[in-house]
Amino acid sequence: MTTLSAAEIRGRRQWPLPKLADPTAPLLEVRDLKTHFRLERGWVRAVDGVSFSLADGEALGLAGESGCGKTTTALSLVRLLPSNGRIRGGSVELFGIDLVPKSERAMLRYRWREISIVFQGAMNALNPVTRVADQIAEPIRQRLGQSDKTSKRRAAELLDLVGIPRKRLGAYPHELSGGMRQRAMIAMALACDPAIVIGDEPTTALDVMVQAQILLLLEQLRRDLGLSLILITHDLSVIAETCDRVLVMYAGRVAEEGPVDRVFREPRHPYTQKLLGAFPNIHADRRTLEVIPGQPPDLVDPPVGCRFAARCPFVMPVCTEVDPPEVRLEDGVRVACHLFPPSGDAA
Amino acid sequence: MTAPTLPGPAALSLQPVSRQRFGFLRELLRRPSGLFGVIILAIFTLLALVPDLLVGPLQTAVTATGPRLGPPSIEFPLGTDELGRSILNLTVHATRISMVIGLLATFITVAIGAVLGIVSGYVGGRFDALLMRIADFFLVLPTFVLAIILTAIIRDAIGTGSREIGGIRLSLLVIVVVIGITSWSSAARIIRSQTLSLKERAFVDRARVIGASSSHIMRRHILPNVVNLIVANAVLTFAGAILTETTLSFVGLGDPFQPSWGQLLEAARSTGAPGLGAWWYFVPAGASVVLVVFAFTLLGNALDDILNPKLAGRR
Amino acid sequence: MSLRYLARRLMTAAITVFLIVVLNFVLFRMMPGSPERILLGRTPNVSGEVIQATRERWGLDKPLFPDQFVAYLASTVQGDLGFSFGGGSRGRPVTDVLLQRLGPTLLLFGLGEVLAIILGLALGAYSGWRRGGILDHVGNGLSLVLYSTPYFLLGMGLLIVFATGLGWFPTFGISTVGQSYAGPLDQLGDMAWHLALPLATVALGLVGQYSILMRSSIVETLSEDYVTTARAKGLTEGRVLRSHALPNALLPTVTLIAINLGYVVAGAITVEVVFNWPGLGTLTVNALSSRDYPVLQGVFLLLSVGVVLANLIADLMYGFLDPRVRT
Numbered sequence: 001m002t003t004l005s006a007a008e009i010r011g012r013r014q015w016p017l018p019k020l021a022d023p024t025a026p027l028l029e030v031r032d033l034k035t036h037f038r039l040e041r042g043w044v045r046a047v048d049g050v051s052f053s054l055a056d057g058e059a060l061g062l063a064g065e066s067g068c069g070k071t072t073t074a075l076s077l078v079r080l081l082p083s084n085g086r087i088r089g090g091s092v093e094l095f096g097i098d099l100v101p102k103s104e105r106a107m108l109r110y111r112w113r114e115i116s117i118v119f120q121g122a123m124n125a126l127n128p129v130t131r132v133a134d135q136i137a138e139p140i141r142q143r144l145g146q147s148d149k150t151s152k153r154r155a156a157e158l159l160d161l162v163g164i165p166r167k168r169l170g171a172y173p174h175e176l177s178g179g180m181r182q183r184a185m186i187a188m189a190l191a192c193d194p195a196i197v198i199g200d201e202p203t204t205a206l207d208v209m210v211q212a213q214i215l216l217l218l219e220q221l222r223r224d225l226g227l228s229l230i231l232i233t234h235d236l237s238v239i240a241e242t243c244d245r246v247l248v249m250y251a252g253r254v255a256e257e258g259p260v261d262r263v264f265r266e267p268r269h270p271y272t273q274k275l276l277g278a279f280p281n282i283h284a285d286r287r288t289l290e291v292i293p294g295q296p297p298d299l300v301d302p303p304v305g306c307r308f309a310a311r312c313p314f315v316m317p318v319c320t321e322v323d324p325p326e327v328r329l330e331d332g333v334r335v336a337c338h339l340f341p342p343s344g345d346a347a
Numbered sequence: 348m349t350a351p352t353l354p355g356p357a358a359l360s361l362q363p364v365s366r367q368r369f370g371f372l373r374e375l376l377r378r379p380s381g382l383f384g385v386i387i388l389a390i391f392t393l394l395a396l397v398p399d400l401l402v403g404p405l406q407t408a409v410t411a412t413g414p415r416l417g418p419p420s421i422e423f424p425l426g427t428d429e430l431g432r433s434i435l436n437l438t439v440h441a442t443r444i445s446m447v448i449g450l451l452a453t454f455i456t457v458a459i460g461a462v463l464g465i466v467s468g469y470v471g472g473r474f475d476a477l478l479m480r481i482a483d484f485f486l487v488l489p490t491f492v493l494a495i496i497l498t499a500i501i502r503d504a505i506g507t508g509s510r511e512i513g514g515i516r517l518s519l520l521v522i523v524v525v526i527g528i529t530s531w532s533s534a535a536r537i538i539r540s541q542t543l544s545l546k547e548r549a550f551v552d553r554a555r556v557i558g559a560s561s562s563h564i565m566r567r568h569i570l571p572n573v574v575n576l577i578v579a580n581a582v583l584t585f586a587g588a589i590l591t592e593t594t595l596s597f598v599g600l601g602d603p604f605q606p607s608w609g610q611l612l613e614a615a616r617s618t619g620a621p622g623l624g625a626w627w628y629f630v631p632a633g634a635s636v637v638l639v640v641f642a643f644t645l646l647g648n649a650l651d652d653i654l655n656p657k658l659a660g661r662r
Numbered sequence: 663m664s665l666r667y668l669a670r671r672l673m674t675a676a677i678t679v680f681l682i683v684v685l686n687f688v689l690f691r692m693m694p695g696s697p698e699r700i701l702l703g704r705t706p707n708v709s710g711e712v713i714q715a716t717r718e719r720w721g722l723d724k725p726l727f728p729d730q731f732v733a734y735l736a737s738t739v740q741g742d743l744g745f746s747f748g749g750g751s752r753g754r755p756v757t758d759v760l761l762q763r764l765g766p767t768l769l770l771f772g773l774g775e776v777l778a779i780i781l782g783l784a785l786g787a788y789s790g791w792r793r794g795g796i797l798d799h800v801g802n803g804l805s806l807v808l809y810s811t812p813y814f815l816l817g818m819g820l821l822i823v824f825a826t827g828l829g830w831f832p833t834f835g836i837s838t839v840g841q842s843y844a845g846p847l848d849q850l851g852d853m854a855w856h857l858a859l860p861l862a863t864v865a866l867g868l869v870g871q872y873s874i875l876m877r878s879s880i881v882e883t884l885s886e887d888y889v890t891t892a893r894a895k896g897l898t899e900g901r902v903l904r905s906h907a908l909p910n911a912l913l914p915t916v917t918l919i920a921i922n923l924g925y926v927v928a929g930a931i932t933v934e935v936v937f938n939w940p941g942l943g944t945l946t947v948n949a950l951s952s953r954d955y956p957v958l959q960g961v962f963l964l965l966s967v968g969v970v971l972a973n974l975i976a977d978l979m980y981g982f983l984d985p986r987v988r989t
Contacts, residue, residue: 078894080890112894112895112896119887127891128910128984138897139896139897174986487973491925492966493962496689499950499958598946609812612818616818620818622825629818636811
């Protein structure tokens with residue numbers, strides 16, 4: 001895959017980059033992100049030192065069991081956290097601008113215009129008492145300062161783009177099917193022509209046929225608009241079909257990360273292997289996470305060493321003593337497991 | 348994820364209720380609102396239990412010794428009423444009457460609500476639909492006016508006179524019953540919806556499969572699981588019952604021979620205490636009502652939070 | 663709004679009113695003791711003629727059903743609710759007595775409700791939005807105290823402070839006794855002066871409940887997914903609240919306020935007693951003390967129908983506010 005610089009992105013964007021943007025920096029660079037939640041009994045280390053990058057036009061899949069921190073990671077990018085959530089370390093650089101130290105007010109500038117989110121539209125992510133078209137037009141008017149007329153027109157175009165018939169323009173969310181609502185949600189995410197679109201389980205809760213249609217639409221939009229995509233899902237087959245790279249998380253940390261075909265063909269981390277059910281050919285059949293015996297550790301007081309150790313079939317004495325370092329292997333796969341020591345010799 | 352452990356036969360009668368029955372007390376006392384509620388409850392319970400020890404027997408027009416409508420003094424810390432009786436004496440004795448009426452009315456309200464709620468939810472079908480229609484009807488109705496009329500009619504019809512049952516005058520017992528039959532509907536609705544969700548749970552199915560009768564299931568399986576809800580609801584109902592009794596007494600349905608807080612307030616108003624500036628006549632009884640209702644509302648909300656974790660976080 | 667929704671609501675309201683009429687009938691005929699005695703209450707010195715007239719009028723010597731019931735239904739529909747037996751209004755048609763008292767009550771409670779709804783919703787929305795803030799704690803505590811205070815007690819408190827103590831407002835009535843007015847404006851001013859305290863009492867009494875309702879509704883709404891969506895859009899907090907949280911939070915509040923009305927209005931009639939306001943509340947208490955059952959029956963019917971109507975209006979408003987019930 002080719003990596004476009006921010007300068008090249010500028011040519012395609014309808015809206016100018018933020019003033020402080022570094023034209024040579026990568027699109028998104030997350031380093032050692034730590035997002036914790038305050039509870040009465042202490043801080044829950046939901047995301048505890050996660051690093052990754054996203055190149056322009058790339059699609060990255062975030063995978064892992066529920067509660068592993070994948071959604072928190074994505075929402076931390078625009079700091080859309082519950083009131084007890086806090087980013088307690090690391091950096092999130094968009095065009096070289098670190099978003100972590102930004103004030104809440106300054107953060108508004110980056111939400112939706114630079115990073116938008118496709119929530120589960122089939123559920124309750126659309127305001128039930130407002131017309132869908134108005135909800136799509138809202139950020140165009142509010143955030144881009146467009147006139148009422150222009151934003152309505154653009155909303156109509158966007159609905160066209162995601163395949164919602166013109167005559168449904170005045171519809172309320174409850175008048176649309178689950179698939180239609182998800183399409184509308186996607187149209188809404190595209191409203192400000194953002195640099196990055198995050199899909200938070202965009203196909204969950206839809207039936208299989210509709211899921212396929214939505215995935216097809218996302219593929220199409222990616223191709224046509226050159227979207228940069230972060231896709232959160234527990235459905236590995238969705239990542240296999242849609243993404244370039246995959247990041248597997250376990251208990252708030254990166255277990256394994258790399259190109260989809262490498263990771264799915266030859267999973268290195270025992271957790272990834274478990275996730276994939278030890279079947280190398282993921283493209284052949286659709287599967288969701290199979291149940292792995294045992295439970296993820298308590299993230300208020302995580303154990304020393306590898307967090308997967310308690311459930312790992314290959315556990316060694318070192319695993320419960322030392323945190324496994326993240327190692328970049330020759331084929332571009334990054335893995336954090338003592339089976340792959342930093343020397344580079346894969347066991 | 349662990350595989351669910353299958354319950355043995357003993358678990359069939361024991362149910363998931365066993366979640367630390369008494370742990371919640373500590374939990375309750377840890378919250379400021381819960382602690383406040385418990386303290387107020389303790390104080391007023393003490394007043395209600397031994398009024399004679401604290402302030403002597405209830406004063407009457409005959410035994411009154413003070414000046415008419417005298418302001419607070421050393422001899423009469425809360426002043427006197429228009430007959431020269433000590434307001435402190437009257438208010439402490441009224442505590443007993445108000446609390447007892449509140450308690451009995453709560454018991455009737457919650458008992459009706461629980462029975463109708465459980466049966467309606469469990470039996471379902473037309474019976475349920477009809478009962479809930481009636482509950483809705485009562486919810487919309489100006490129940491207070493209904494209560495006024497019912498109290499008056501029942502008293503006229505049975506001729507209460509000066510009869511007593513268990514030391515409580517019949518006229519006050521009529522109020523108790525009337526509060527019960529006009530305020531059961533919200534308790535019934537809440538308990539019904541909990542019953543509906545319990546009905547779908549596995550342990551009820553198991554009981555049904557092994558041939559338990561409906562009444563057995565309702566008593567032994569549903570009831571223990573809605574007890575928490577009933578307790579929290581009862582505490583809130585008590586607050587409401589005190590308010591209703593106070594208001595009914597205020598419009599003239601109290602009993603001067605067994606004065607409640609509401610009866611004292613009515614006496615204060617008809618004497619013209621507010622117009623005469625005699626604040627001491629109604630402030631003690633009024634403050635008692637507000638304090639008790641406030642404390643019980645806080646307590647009920649705290650209990651609701653603790654006993655029904657589903658609702659936690661909403662407040 | 664769909665015709666079916668409208669029809670269903672109208673139907674429910676009609677059935678409720680019918681049930682109220684039936685309840686009224688049952689209350690006074692099926693109680694133990696002779697119906698004459700209950701219908702005439704404990705009114706002293708009732709002449710034999712009056713008893714005879716009552717008996718004939720309601721057909722008390724005929725069977726309960728259908729004769730008595732049909733007679734009762736027919737006269738109720740025609741607005742004939744019988745005659746008052748009470749002190750001041752003895753012998754006058756109940757309907758006349760009620761209508762005469764309706765105006766002052768509507769004025770007091772109409773204004774009080776409007777004030778309380780505006781203040782309560784604003785206060786509740788703000789404290790729910792700033793959950794955990796100082797105003798939330800203070801407002802929440804104050805709301806609960808107001809909720810715990812019987813309306814009449816609040817009235818007595820305001821009366822002793824602002825009328826007896828400070829002398830800013832009159833202590834009773836709707837107008838100054840024996841006053842001659844320079845003009846209609848003068849008269850209106852006098853009425854407003856008399857209205858101030860009872861109005862403040864009603865509004866304060868209700869504000870706590872409405873604020874509690876709105877607060878919990880806003881708190882619940884703020885945790886909805888669509889509010890997260892609105893925040894993700896980079897909208898300011900104010901706009902998230904105004905265009906996403908509030909319109910949704912209002913929905914359950916409208917219904918709850920309407921349902922509460924039956925409880926609230928009836929309890930709040932006691933305010934009239936404190937201030938001697940010549941409305942349905944004082945009428946009720948006077949009728950009660952003279953056991954003027956026809957009037958009590960009439961008040962119950964009137965208030966019930968009023969509450970049912972208010973609920974109907976709330977339902978229609980709901981249909982207007984929420985597109986989901988329109989179709």
